[in-house]
């Protein structure tokens with residue numbers, strides 16, 4: 001942590017170091033930091049590229065899937081040569097190619113109630129770019145229980161949502177959404193779709209938010225909720241407080257151990 | 268009392284694609300009734316059988332979560348903006364074949 005930056009690091013991170021809000025001190029913080037990305041897809045791709053380029057010292061990448069041709073429309077970590085290969089390995093290769101100074105830890109697995117605590121507790125911040133509600137709730141619940149900041153993003157068609165969860169300080173994902181939507185009440189999966197660049201916007205915002213949290217700069221992130229609507233081209237940021245009645249982070253929590261929410265139609 | 272209402276993507280099939288509509292009401296409850304008159308079927312997407320806002324949907328008045336105001340009794344005035352925000356979670360398109368398979372094979376226990 002106290003190690004001076006090498007010549008090469010000073011050159012590589014010159015555009016960070018010149019920012020008064022970052023400086024050499026901030027860059028050393030980033031090099032010592034550990035971030036976990038859940039999902040090496042449309043959101044996780046840009047997030048991973050920016051975190052690696054920024055010199056986040058240790059980056060965990062978790063995803064159970066292999067690269068499919070239909071992923072390449074937006075998942076910019078992967079290439080044609082990676083088809084059928086586990087996403088975490090193409091992600092690792094790509095990140096290390098950008099910055100050999102970062103350590104990438106691949107987890108070729110799905111986040112579960114069993115593996116979440118032991119994996120998540122190793123990290124300073126968790127970025128959720130998963131494509132399903134059970135994983136989003138699990139990331140939220142585990143991070144709140146372990147006291148780890150989480151940046152959760154969701155995308156659909158032309159819309160994006162970004163939730164910054166600082167445990168006990170602002171709204172958690174469950175304060176906002178007490179449970180995943182049941183199937184049938186919202187348009188079916190077939191109506192889903194996503195413009196690739198929308199994923200790029202949200203994934204980049206996740207990386208930015210994680211870096212701000214690690215550096216401790218900018219507006220206090222607790223309970224920040226950002227909505228992006230690509231068609232009119234609008235961003236809206238609001239702040240939502242912790243719900244004292246939240247089953248997870250409220251004054252009398254009902255959820256005291258991790259549980260798996262049922263898989264439902266992905267909106 | 269026209270209030271601007273932001274309609275989220277999943278509900279735009281009911282508003283004929285409109286991302287923003289205008290509705291009237293002195294409070295959120297009346298506003299939802301007016302939305303239902305204009306766009307039949309919208310109400311049941313927002314509130315449950317008991318008339319409560321659904322648990323995976325948030326309603327914001329201007330920048331405030333109405334749960335922290337007066338809920339459905341939150342009063343509205345000219346020019347307010349209401350945003351209806353459901354949880355969204357798509358990171359992969361449904362045509363990605365592994366996706367369906369994962370839904371079926373869940374829960375995984377090893």
Ligand SMILES: [Zn+2]
Nearest residue numbers: 172175246249
């Ligand atoms: Zn909460």
